[in-house]
Amino acid sequence: MNRVALAALALVCLANPAAAQSATDPVETVRAFYAKDDIGAVGFYATRLRALYERDRREAGNEVGRLDFAFTVNGQDTEANWQKTLQLVALSDDVALSDDHERAQVQATFRNFTPQDLRYDLVREDGRWLIADVRSMTGQTWDLVTILSSKLP
Incomplete structure (x- = not known):
């Protein structure tokens, strides 16, 4: 592949991380979601999670809704350079890599x-890996679908 074509492909993927979603690699979908750095990037969400997230935003209006933290970093604030410590791993290679x-x-x-x-x-x-739920396994544990399914305070 020549340099011009390679540069064009890189620009497309950087400009639109959703385009980097993979039909064969769920890790790359999560990596692209982190690159987007926006919990409102609903293009990465499966149908049910997208509906719950959009309902929360709609019902909350200009107020804080059910989700009052950035789940991607498990907090409201971030430590400098936290991204450098991010490691993504498929927990089951046979599931992650099998087309069936x-x-x-x-x-x-x-x-x-x-x-x-x-x-x-x-x-x-629709042939793409999409995020259906997220759970915290450390500290105060939570489940994103459960949070977004609850009643507003």
Whole structure:
């Protein structure tokens, strides 16, 4: 591949991380989601999670809704350079790499003031891996679908 074509491909992927979602690698979907750095990037969400997130935003209006923290970093604040500690691993290679499976799980570990361990549950929809749920496994544990399914305070 020549340099011009390679540079164009890199620009497309950087300009639109959702384009980097993978039909075969759920880890790359989570990596692209982190690169987007926006919990409102609903293009990465499976149908149910997207509906719950959009309902929360709609019902909350200009106020804080059910989700009062950035789940991607498990907090409201971030430690400098936390991204450098981010490690993403498929927890089941046979599920993650097999075309006949519809579910996968990716572990995200990093340091944001304390060690963090998040589990991303992904489902394949329309040929792409999308985030169906996220759970915190350390400290105060939580489940994103449960949070977004609860009643507003």
